[in-house]
Amino acid sequence: xxxxxxxxxxxxxxxxxxxxxxxxxxxxxxxxxxxxxxxxxxxxxxxxxxxxxxxxxxxxxxxxxxxxxxxxxxxxxxxxxxxxxxxxxxxxxxxxxxxxxxxxxxxxxxxxxxxxxxxxxxxxxxxxxxxxxxxxxxxxxxxxxx
Numbered sequence: 001x002x003x004x005x006x007x008x009x010x011x012x013x014x015x016x017x018x019x020x021x022x023x024x025x026x027x028x029x030x031x032x033x034x035x036x037x038x039x040x041x042x043x044x045x046x047x048x049x050x051x052x053x054x055x056x057x058x059x060x061x062x063x064x065x066x067x068x069x070x071x072x073x074x075x076x077x078x079x080x081x082x083x084x085x086x087x088x089x090x091x092x093x094x095x096x097x098x099x100x101x102x103x104x105x106x107x108x109x110x111x112x113x114x115x116x117x118x119x120x121x122x123x124x125x126x127x128x129x130x131x132x133x134x135x136x137x138x139x140x141x142x143x144x145x146x
Contacts, residue, residue: 002100003027003072003088004048006055008062012104012140015068018096025070026052026086029079036085048086049103053132054124057116063146064105064113065132070098102140103132110146 003025007015014020026048028041038044053065072090080087105113109130115123135143 001027001072001074001077002045003070003077003090004045004052004086004103005068005070005090005094006052006060006062007066007068007102008056008060009064009066009104009143009145011066011068012102012143015070015094015102016096016099016137016140019093021093022068022090024080025077025088025090026055026084027077027088029086029088031079032085034085049132050128051084051086053103054128057113057127058124061117062113064107064109065103065127065130066105067103067132069100069102070094071100072098099137101137102135102143104135104143105130106133107144107146 005025112127
């Protein structure tokens with residue numbers, strides 16, 4: 001199952017170590033499919049990814065939105081009933097070869113992320129106006145950082 005894991009810039013250095021053990025993520029769950037206005041797989045995946053991106057800043061305190069994408073066995077993923085419709089609980093370490101890619105803001109989003117962390121009233125909305133950039137797993141070490 002493809003899982004979009006909210007992360008920090010520091011997690012980019014450890015996510016392929018085979019020792020990284022996140023406890024939550026977002027995925028295209030049955031609940032998300034039932035309530036979403038989208039029916040295309042790609043659009044549903046973007047909803048899960050975008051929820052993880054916001055979580056990375058709001059809950060994890062990341063300086064930029066960071067989402068690490070990994071493939072989990074279904075047995076290691078379970079829906080979280082009273083949370084976001086795409087929220088899933090994760091068990092176990094992420095095998096190094098299970099990380100597929102990452103999505104990270106470009107550095108132009110840094111000020112909006114900083115303001116969102118500080119509770120700026122419109123900062124999250126402005127942050128969502130920035131595009132998340134896709135990086136292959138081989139490019140994680142070279143992602144620009146503030």
